[in-house]
Amino acid sequence: MVSQNNILDTIRMIDKEHLDIRTVTMGISLLDCASESAARSLARIYDKITKKAEYLVRVGTQIEQEFGIPIVNKRIAVSPVALVAGSTEAEDYTDFAKVLDKAGKECGVDFVGGFSALVQKGFTPGDRKLIASIPRALAETDIVCSSVNVGSTRAGINMDAVALMGRIIKETADRTADKSGFGNAKLVTFCNAVEDNPFMAGAFHG
Amino acid sequence: MKKAILTVLGHDRVGIIAGVCGCLAEQNVNVLDISQTILDGYFTMMMVVDVDQAVLPFGELAQVLKAYGEERALTIRIQRTDIFDAMHKL
Numbered sequence: 001m002v003s004q005n006n007i008l009d010t011i012r013m014i015d016k017e018h019l020d021i022r023t024v025t026m027g028i029s030l031l032d033c034a035s036e037s038a039a040r041s042l043a044r045i046y047d048k049i050t051k052k053a054e055y056l057v058r059v060g061t062q063i064e065q066e067f068g069i070p071i072v073n074k075r076i077a078v079s080p081v082a083l084v085a086g087s088t089e090a091e092d093y094t095d096f097a098k099v100l101d102k103a104g105k106e107c108g109v110d111f112v113g114g115f116s117a118l119v120q121k122g123f124t125p126g127d128r129k130l131i132a133s134i135p136r137a138l139a140e141t142d143i144v145c146s147s148v149n150v151g152s153t154r155a156g157i158n159m160d161a162v163a164l165m166g167r168i169i170k171e172t173a174d175r176t177a178d179k180s181g182f183g184n185a186k187l188v189t190f191c192n193a194v195e196d197n198p199f200m201a202g203a204f205h206g
Numbered sequence: 207m208k209k210a211i212l213t214v215l216g217h218d219r220v221g222i223i224a225g226v227c228g229c230l231a232e233q234n235v236n237v238l239d240i241s242q243t244i245l246d247g248y249f250t251m252m253m254v255v256d257v258d259q260a261v262l263p264f265g266e267l268a269q270v271l272k273a274y275g276e277e278r279a280l281t282i283r284i285q286r287t288d289i290f291d292a293m294h295k296l
Contacts, residue, residue, distance in 0.1 A: 004241060004252055006294040007211060011283065013293075065265035068285035 002118055023073040023110075023200035024060050026112055027205040028052050028116075030079045038076040040089035042099045045084070049076060049103035049112075055106040066161035075205035077196070078114035086126025093130050097137035097144045104143050115146040118193070131161075134168050139175040145201035147152030151191040163188045208258050209238070209287045212271070216280035218249040226251070226282070229274050234261045254271075254287070 013019040033044035053076055060074045078084075078100065085093050097115050104112035115137060118126040134146050148165055151157035169184055176183035188202035195206020210237060214226055223242065230253075239254040260267055268284050275282030 004250075007213060007252055007290055008250070010293045011213060013244050031276060065268055066286050067289040068268070068283055069289060158262075 009012065011068075012160065020070040021073055023075050023198050024056070024071055024144040025075040025077050025113075025203060026053050026056050027196055028079075029075045029205055030081070030084045034084050034087050036087055036089065038085070038095065041085065041088050045078075045096070046099050046103050049078070049100070050070050050106050053103075053109065073110040073200075074108070075111045075203065076109050076199065077198060077205045078112065079095065079113060079205045080116035080118055080130075082117035082126045082130035085130065086124055090201070091129060091131040092136070094137045094140060097133070097141045097146075100144045101141035107142070109191070111143050111145055111200045113145040113200050114205060115144050116148065116204045118149045119161045120149055120152040120191075123161070131168060132162060134187065135159060135171040135175045135183065138172055138186050145186045145188075145203065146190040147190055147191040147193065147202040147204060148153070149193040153192060157191065162189075168177070176201065177199040207256050210255050210257050210264075210284050211287055211290060212251075212253040212274065212282065212284045214249070214251040214253075214254050214280055214282050216275070216278070218244050218247050222249060222278075222280065223251065224254075225278070227272075229271065230255065232261075233267055233270065234259050235267070255271055257283070257284075 028049055030045055030048065033041055033048055033098060035041040036042065040062040056129065057074050060071050064071050073116060081093060081096050085096050088179060100112045117130045119127050132146060137144065150161040150165060169187065172187055173181035186201045190202060197203055214222065226233065236256040236259070237253055238256055240251065240253040257264065257267065262270065271282045271284055
């Protein structure tokens, strides 16, 4: 049995020192939602997320009650969307961001991360389209977070991606100028991104 | 067995232990271990309880106990033991 002091310590940490659990994040692979048809891919994505994460918020709340500790955020992290949308015919991936936004709101989560591309070794066509869509996607959605990994110790730094992201960040700020450039609060440019990290805005399913 | 730790904190007066135990009995919660001290008129009680046969789901039980405590100027918490194990045991 834990000692009395330990019990009081834990309670004090929660009550007086604001100990809490930052987030419970469900990682969902969307690789099986790839399709040549964008419409089919979007439908599969929506169905998979709303099915897998249906009980996430409810169970999170139960856990808060059973353990007496707050869980501040409930989140979803998905596979980098550039990998999923890459095989579709779509030229702009804003619709993919919108489906993530819609699915996330349906599940009641605080954020959905993974509107992402990993370009440290170079760009695929899908990567380029994803990156080009970022400013509009972040301006037209609320809870979607985006990230681009531009370098790794192994592959070095993709300097073209660095230059590109400089322009994308500026465009994202311009597009969300009416919200104090808030779009960039939902965008991360990484080096050595950690897979399966739950930290927004850089969360994605590794 | 699903064990939880119940903590009761507040100013000491007559009937606290009897009252809390009565409430637990109504909820079909079994008391396994009790420890209690009074420091400078401040009452602290910790109980290990078994909630396997509890009438209500855990969340509602926690609310009932919390409300019971609030009516009597006591802070009553119930939490699964796992959280204390996780914090203090390697």
